[in-house]
Amino acid sequence: MLALSGTGIGRGIAIGRALVLDSPQHEVPHFQIDAKRIDDEILRFNQAIAAVRQELQHLQSNLPETAPPETGAFIDVHLLMLEDPLISKEPAESIRREQINAEWAFSNHAQTLAAFFDNISDPYLRTKKDDVAQVVGRVMDILTQRAERYPNLSSMEPELTDRIIVARDLSPADAVMLRHRRMAAFVTSLGGPISHTAILARSLGIPAIVGLHGVIDTIRDQDTLIVDAASGTVLVSPDERLLKQFELLQARQHEERQALAKVGEERAATLDDQEMTLLANIELPEDLDALAGSGAAGVGLYRTEFLFMNRTEPPEEEEQYQAYSQIIKAVNGPVTIRTLDLGADKQVDGGRDEPKAAMTAALGLRAIRLCLSEPSLFKPQLRAILRAAVHGDLQIMIPMLSSLSELEQSFSLIREVCAELESEGTPFKPNIPIGGMIEVPAAAIAADLFAQKLDFLSIGTNDLIQYTLAIDRVDDAVNYLYDPLHPSVLRLVRNIIQAGKAAGIPVSMCGEMAGDPLFTRLLMGLGLRQFSMEPSQLLEIRQQVRQTRLSAVPEWIE
Template sequence: MSLWLSGIGVSRGIAIARVQKAHGGDLDVPEYRLAAGDVESEIARFVDAHAHAKTQLREVRARIPEGTPGDIAAFIDTHILMMDDRSITESTAAHIRDGRINAETALIRTRDALISVFEQMDDAYLRTRRDDVEHVCSRILRILLRSERQISARSEHGEPAVVVADDVTPADIILLAQQQVAAFVTEYGGPLSHTAILARSLGIPAVVGLRDARRLLRDNETVIVDGEAGHVLADPDTQALGFYRDKQRQHERHRAGLVRLKGRDAVSRDGVPIRLLANIELPEDARVAEESGAQGVGLYRTEFLYMNRKELPSEEEQYDAYARIVSAVSGTITIRTLDLGADKQVDSGRSHGPLPTNPALGLRAIRLCLKEPELFRIQVRALLRASAHGRVQIMLPMISNLQEFRQAATLIETARAELRAEGRPFAENVPIGAMIEVPAAAIAAPMLARHARFFSIGTNDLIQYTLAIDRVDDEVNYLYDPLHPAVLHLIRHTIESGRGAGIPVAMCGEMAGDPRFTRLLLGLGLTDFSMHPNSILEIKQIVVESDIARLRAAMTGALDSGDPQTLRDRIAELDAP
């Protein structure tokens, strides 16, 4: 009898294959005290395990083929760098020495302390970086316990399998992809998890957040994985197999056809040009973005320069990093200023006070920068200097009122004056824009548009704040609804406010790269989309096949119906041929 399961679809595609379960999720970790004479040898045991784990990651890194998207190698590079982080190595050794406890227990204490810091982070994307800590510490822990798990991408019959696990690390995913894994199904994770990001980059169907998957699915049984809908069908009947095999062939033809669009402009059937931009994090990603046809960078995050360190990055360090990425991008690059909060140590250990009860609503992003103007000044000087190497725009995150924007603009103008007086080169006319991710900013968009040079809608936070839910929280993320009428009203109001003031409006949240929403956003008047480079061709195909005048006419009055189902029906009609 067939079993139908639902999780979170995070990577499109259909897989039909046998189950290969990855066993050994939670580890049985012993805890014991050491004799005084055993402390140094226990530290040495930890150091050996740490070195072995680092060697394993370097071997995985060396096996990544040439031409692989930069973000894939970046995950492994992040883990290799984290291996050398003193917050892991020195803290664990200190726990062993001070508490006279075994290395496994000491490492778990280190891991839990670091994870608690990441879980307090306000930015949903950065909060998922707790997974990096989990994966790095787990790799060392398994070596200490002599319990290194081997995950195979092949079934007992030697065919590509659907790997079912509690979670899979970036290193596991890369190795499994090289074995031509059919799909991933994990019990944990969400749209921003490592499994989701890497599966999308590698084009592997994936469903995450499917609780009890290892208990409900049997080794070697045939399953169908629909990575778009988030469905897993176990022991399918003949009719279901036929339906999904046909759907699988359609998807493969569709992907093969996207290659034709690489050199084509993103212009709709009725002649409306649309700008497709990329969200990137590393200079290597710029090459991948351009190969995918991106016309520039709509979001470059700067937080990683500040994380996993005790000292703030200097102006020179930041300038070097920004200059490299700006030089690697041929089009305009929009760089977001620091989007961290007071719950992180970003200032050489100085405390801003007790951790806030709700850091997402606390001292973060532009609020922190305005309270710590020297922190902001150093970054802005570095950004302005980097503007001498290309076309830079500076984007201010979490703006909630006009006063914040004007304060930040004044500090930026002061930095300009300093550089001018010092004779340092920079572009005089760097546009300063606002990220619209707080409902108050969306509502006040007409006022902000008179001062900002551009808007970028951050749908990830805008949806969270509008609907008062944490999309990383498994208990409430089912309420995360991009099609909620309130969300769509705020998006439309922001776009219309920008158009009325004559400034460009982009969208850089996940919604911009989701093909389910492309025609809706075109109908609402959006013309600048920024997304993961791997989504660009998919979105371009929808653009070139769309009649935007028809889409805009179809959306007239649709948001005012008051009935969510009527709205969803209208949106579904937009995708009809």
């Protein structure tokens, strides 16, 4: 028997035979073309882009009824990426300027776009590199005239019952299609815990292991596998004793899932009637469909970055106002909008810097630092948010605060924008709550000072853990050091919660820890009462809350 370890998605168990989907890497041809062939080559490239657009639109309009609501939104992301000039326009310019073939030109620009996502510090947004690779793969399939991405899949029976897919990577559309064919689980070499495919796997209840490097060369077709998503383990060719043990665990989990589906309508209250507030993280209006039946009390984190990405110019104020208004009108509860959290490494004014190392970007000009350095970028967003606030319960959250001077500058800009809107006679809501993301150790240590000036605090554990432990979690060489339970991290979390309590303001958490049921009781024991997470995680966290007697939870850190 062989045991392999990766990153588990969800908490399910699957037992079945491996189906290895080996999609060979594209061999990109490099050659010069004659001047008289330039127009034909550009036409070939444009036709490939159009074909992929049509393919994605067809997928979106023909999703199975069992597909989670967010599936369409994930395909929208791929369609948006297809419109990025680095993918849709600049390769054609390179073909004309350099007289090179379409595959070569496209590959060069696709690599540049992937590098920009590498340099984004937010771990969730950085995983969009996977989406870039999936879109690029579709275009390259057409340019290189590859008939099928997974040749061995077409010869299989329509139903893949008890088959565990082993692949380099899967797109969200691939995952939905394979689930529709009743695959039991999937294991991939690439991917991370917050990629779109991983989020979809959680929604679909598919046990999965991602980031298991070299798995495509280790597991053979027809191998018997046990996938234990909770531990991130794949057991290859287990003996009968292990098979029976995991079959019993699998049956128990099935019973638990049936009970879980019923908790969405129940209060998020502990056994001793202490109520918790459970909120959702979203990034696109389409994500709202996933909130149905989840019992979310509102939106604790609305990421605005996707309005600014995959374009050469930042969105106009009116476009932002319409997007924010749509969210606020649709949500039955408060909506917390995080202001722009991109770095100068992914400029939105049409210019692009040379790629930097990921952690350099994470420590550089990003988030509120970038916004304060470019008021022409920040003010239209603030205007749009204040205008949209007339439609409901909205609050502003400022990311990556590290000093009180940044806070004062932000307040000053907000006052300036309010004065402008008032003088114009434009409807807006003044004095909306303003909070801060506490994700830098300096801010966590000085949380009491920030709490005196803000209306609420939100703990961004993803970056807080990285910065506290001095690691880049997407760097395979050091990500084993990423530890949410490190004493220093827990002490900082407790300090933030206590600072908010002392100041009489709410404290929420919107990082990955908030959506992991392994940490729910610990966080409640530390005093946390508001949790914000991906919609697919809400039911399990609600169940954890309802099964906890808060008075019996010990003080975890002394």
